Amino acid sequence: MKISFNINGQPQTVDVDGNTPLLWVVRDVLHLKGTKFGCGKAACGACTLHVEGEAVRSCSYSVKFAEGKRVTTIEGLGTKENLHPVQQAWIEEVVPQCGYCQPGFMMATAALIEKVPNPTDEDIDNNIVNICRCATYYRMRKAIHRAAELNQSSKQIDQ
Secondary structure, three states, X not given: OEEEEEEOOEEEEEEOOOOOEHHHHHHHHOOOOOOOOOOOOOOOXXXXXXXXXXXXXXXXXXXXXXXXXXEEOHHHOOOOOOOOHHHHHHHHOOOOOOOOOHHHHHHHHHHHHHHOOOOOHHHXXXXXXXXXXXXXXXXXXXXXXXXXXXXHHHHHHHO
């Protein structure tokens, strides 16, 4: 089945079984390795990416549902020259320990701060439900608040 969508700003057409999880299309067909496999049950969030700006667990999201949509992976969040506020905050707060789950957390955070520009701890607890085996939650919480600040600052500059 041919499926067309936009990934990280680029049009893409793949010829795969429509029920294939988007995660495997992104990793194995498009060779974008930043999105990680964690549990395969949409529970851990390591595979989080954006579809139309919404955080999606790509291990349980059939690629056929991406038809005609905008998909963003961690590779498309920012660039080395122009980091996304979440990426900048993760660096400033030295968040990763092993780092495996961090792309999923960063994608979930980017989606959150677009919807809730100044999230409270309760907003974070209710929306960032990914799992980190290294337990870097305290540093992530600091980074999420910092990302929100940076995001608001960048939007004020853009205006």
